[in-house]
Amino acid sequence: MLQTLPKTTNSADGPTHAERLLAWYDRHHRELPWRISPTAAKAGIRPDPYRIWLSEVMLQQTTVQAVKPYFAKFLERWPKVTDLAAAPSDDVMAAWAGLGYYARARNLKKCAEAVAADHGGVFPDTEKGLRALPGIGDYTSAAVAAIAFNRQSAVMDGNVERVISRLYAIDAPLPGSKPVMKAKVVELTPSDRPGDFAQAMMDLGATICTPKRPACALCPFRDDCLALAGDDPERFPVKAAKKEKPVRQGAAFVAVTPDGEVLLRKRIETGLLGGMTEVPTTAWTARLDGGTTIDHAPIPSADWQACGTVIHVFTHFELRLAIFRARVTRVAVDNGWWEPVESLENQALPTVMKKAIVQAIPLAFAKAPN
DNA sequence: TAAGCGTGGTC
DNA sequence: TGACCAAGCTT
Incomplete structure (x- = not known):
C-alpha cells in the first residue's frame, strides 16, 4: 500500500502544520462563552484575561458542557477579578459546589486575591508571572499567556497529548513521554496567532482526534499522521496501567x-x-x-x-x-x-x-x- | 515521582 | 453497565 511521505514541520514545499491547522480552525470556529468572535479577533481585540483564566481553571479535567452554567453564574456574580477577590470564601465554595475538584475553588479565590493585592487587579501577562499564582500550573499559565496575551507559549493538555502522540506515533507511555511531546508542541507553535493555534489543537483533539473513533478523514494532519499511516490511531496515546479502585x-x-x-x-x-x-x-x-x-x-x-x-x-x-x-x-x-x-x-x-x-x-x- | 483530588457524560 | 475519561494542580 502506497503511503504518503510525511512532511517535515516547516517544509518549504507547502504550508506548515500550524498554517494548515489555523486554516482548519478558521473554518470550524466553535462559539464558546469565554471566546471572542473571529471578527473581533481580526480587529486586534484581545479576550478578557479574567474570563480566560476563569474558564481555564473550570475546564481543568472538566467538560465544556459542565463548565458552561458555572462560568455564566460566576461571571454574572463576580464580573471582575477584584469582585471575586472581595467575595466571601463560603459564597465562592457554594457557587462551585457540584463542579468537583474543590481545591480549584480554594485556589481560585487565593489567585484572585493575589492578583488584586499584588498586581493591582491586573493579571500578569507572561507565562512565568502567571505560573507563580495559586492553582495555575504548566498548562493554565501557557494557555492564558497564549490566548489572552498573544504569547508564543506551548500549550499542552490532554487533547494536545493525544494529537501529538498520534501525529508522531509516540510509543512511550504517558506521563513519562510528556517532555518529548512538549518539545514537539514547542516546535509547532507559531509566533503568529499562538493563542488560536493552542485553541485549534485542543478543538482538534475534542472534535476530530477523539479518544475513540477519530474522524481522521476530516483531519488537517491526515497526510502526516504516523499513527494513521500505521493504521491504528486509537492505540495512542499509550498510558501507564492504572490501579484498581479500593x-x-x-x-x-x-x-x-x-x-x-x-x-x-x-x-x-x-x-x-x-x-x-x-x-x-x-x-x-x-x-x-x-x-x-x-x-x-x-x-x-x-x-x-x-x-x-x-x-x-x-x-x-x-x-x-x-x-x-x-x-x-x-x-x-x-x-x-x-x-x-x-x-x-x-x-x-x-x-x-x-x-x-x-x-x-x-x-x-x-x-x-x- | 506518584498519589490525592469530583463529577457527569459516553459507549 | 461499568470502564473510560474531560482545556490539571499540588504536595
Missing part, C-alpha cells in the same frame, strides 16, 4: 428537626472535599466497624433509622455510605449548625452530600411548584 465504607447522619432544619457542619480546609459543607459522617474506612455505627452519630440518643445506601465513586476510591435519619429536637451543637431544608441549595454541598440528604429526605432540593 472500596471505602462509612455512615452519614441526617438529623431533622420538627421545623425542617438539617444538621450541617463544615469540613476541614484541606484534603477530600476540603472546606465544603457536609452532614455528619463517620470516618470512611476500608472496613465498617460493625455494630457501633450509631455510637458515632452526632446525637447518639436519637432514634436513628437506616434508610438505604448511597454509592459514590471518587477519583481514587468508591464510597458506600449507609444513610441514617432521625427526627430530633433542635439542640445546641459544637461544630455545626441547623439549616432549613429550603435553603440547602445555597450551601456548599458537594454532590455526594446532596445524594446522602436526598436519600434521607427525598423532597430536598426539589424545586417548589409555582
